[in-house]
Amino acid sequence: MKAHAVIKDHVNLTPVMRSTALNSIAGKTLYFKCECFQKSGAFKFRGASNAVFSLDEAQAAKGVVTHSSGNHAAALALAAKIRGIPAYVVVPNSAPKCKVDNVKRYGGHVIFSEATMKSRQETANKVLTETGAILVPSSNDARIISGQGTLSLEFLDQAPELDTLIVPISGGGLISGVVVGAKSRNPAIRVLGAEPKGADDAAQSKAYGRLITLSHTNTIADGLRASMGDITWPIVRDLVDDIITVEDTEIIEAMRYCYEIFKVVIEPSAAIGLAAVLSNNFRKNPLWNCSQNIGIVLSGGNVDLGVLWESYGLQGHNLFGDN
Amino acid sequence: MKAHAVIKDHVNLTPVMRSTALNSIAGKTLYFKCECFQKSGAFKFRGASNAVFSLDEAQAAKGVVTHSSGNHAAALALAAKIRGIPAYVVVPNSAPKCKVDNVKRYGGHVIFSEATMKSRQETANKVLTETGAILVPSSNDARIISGQGTLSLEFLDQAPELDTLIVPISGGGLISGVVVGAKSRNPAIRVLGAEPKGADDAAQSKAYGRLITLSHTNTIADGLRASMGDITWPIVRDLVDDIITVEDTEIIEAMRYCYEIFKVVIEPSAAIGLAAVLSNNFRKNPLWNCSQNIGIVLSGGNVDLGVLWESYGLQGHNLFGDN
Secondary structure (H helix, E strand, O other): OHHHHHHOOOOOOOOEEOOHHHHHHHOOEEEEEEHHHOHHHEOHHHHHHHHHHHOOHHHHHOOEEEOOOOHHHHHHHHHHHHHOOOEEEEEEOOOOHHHHHHHHHOOOEEEEEOOOHHHHHHHHHHHHHHHOOEEOOOOOOHHHHHHHHHHHHHHHHHOOOOOEEEEEOOOOHHHHHHHHHHHHHOOOOEEEEEEEHHHOHHHHHHHHOOOOOOOOOOOOOHHHOOOOOOOHHHHHHHHOOEEEEEOHHHHHHHHHHHHHHHOEOOOHHHHHHHHHHHOHHHHHOHHHHOOOEEEEEEOEOOOOOHHHHHHOOOOOOOOOOOO | OHHHHHHOOOOOOOOEEOOHHHHHHHOOEEEEEEHHHOHHHEOHHHHHHHHHHHOOHHHHHOOEEEOOOOHHHHHHHHHHHHHOOOEEEEEEOOOOHHHHHHHHHOOOEEEEEOOOHHHHHHHHHHHHHHHOOEEOOOOOOHHHHHHHHHHHHHHHHHOOOOOEEEEEOOOOHHHHHHHHHHHHHOOOOEEEEEEEHHHOHHHHHHHHOOOOOOOOOOOOOHHHOOOOOOOHHHHHHHHOOEEEEEOHHHHHHHHHHHHHHHOEOOOHHHHHHHHHHHOHHHHHOHHHHOOOEEEEEEOEOOOOOHHHHHHOOOOOOOOOOOO
């Protein structure tokens, strides 16, 4: 896979963790790919660095643009910093300060817009025109998809016995790359998406056979609220085996298992694969439950733990200064 | 080292993590030995498994006893479970439920005593008499010290360029093992202890040249409140280069860096090495500040994050059932 060659010197080969306690609870053999230890704290760095390092010199010199306030923005800023080119990030003025700080920490240029999607796109277009930089969307983009797909090649090298992968689904960039990569290596492997019941556009889209987007989402998993696009949806429709939906309470309980057993810090979105395996829906579905060696992607670790530090009497401030 | 041969098939070879961001903040090159990923969630499993697996068959069959409610008790219970022998743990009836649950999770037999040290010792003696089991103290014990010392051999294999190690000091079992192991490998290496200002018995003992124990301690680092004994104190006195004391606020800030940068869950006691390196005392002391390649032991990850789960609306309960 070309993306693997492009980014392999830049990304961390993240470890795979296992737990006999969790295997016993799940009644399965589980493998956890720890992308919380990826650079920038999430798998998003794979796609972002593939986009940034695929550019030729002339394109690269003008920089990259995105309008996202989440993990993709921070990952793109870091990839651009490593290549030594500018990253422009359009952020709605309603975005939490910690997300803006993450972008700034990696040297990204933050440009504020109004909170509407229209204002974000207009602001991004203005930046594109003024700078000549290249737009790098967060999910619906071939460079992003193939970059995220490198995760599955690593995972299958680390655990060739996997018969199933469970992957969070939001915009569909991660699962599209993973399903293409994994099934090219092992056509018999099953790839299941996992999403919150309060943002179940992928499950609905698969059920109705057409791309459905939601006007309103309601979930604690802030990284799983986006919708698929015209590139990711056909891949999900044709290659992803099924979508599992889980309750927010199941997400938080799975998150707690990861903290208490693995001692890893993950964000709520990253817990959804374990939540899916432990859910009653999964156990009761014979098609899902026949999986035995299951790979789960712990997608990222960028979570605001302010309540924890406040409980220790620590004042809220930016650890990395105001740069 | 004999202990290494005894336990190497049982312990995890824990990873060493690094961060350019933290190096830049500290002005040093830092290496973090992640014992939060050790079995039972703390380095204590090294000493406990050395004690358990060093016993001959006849001794082992009668089991092991300790009176500790912390990480040592859980580690001893797990080591005994792996060998298939009983572990009896005397726990003061004032101990937090989560600590008792940890021991039970690994199959340890919990015997409650009054909260006084006199009652704990009397209860332990009663168990010893009734069962014929072997007492395994948490720190002041040659088997424990040499087990903990295996950590330094691994660490120097993983990062031979280390010129200094900073190690939490409480009962002194860990630092005694580490200083013996590290200086046998590299006599020029410096080993510094780190302890909270509110439990600075080691710093006072080194300053006065005699073993000082405190009747009262005051620190958030619950794993660092114990005192040295007649075996650990002479090793600390003669081989440990110096003791650094830090404020609780510095411990919590260092803990937060580890969560936010490394995405690892550590307990407050485990953050003290990083807190020491980042403290003003360290920077201002020319003898300490000449260290360049500094190894820090993240000693364990057993921390009660109840406030975090409550903030997510999760009810307090034992994830592992009431077994």
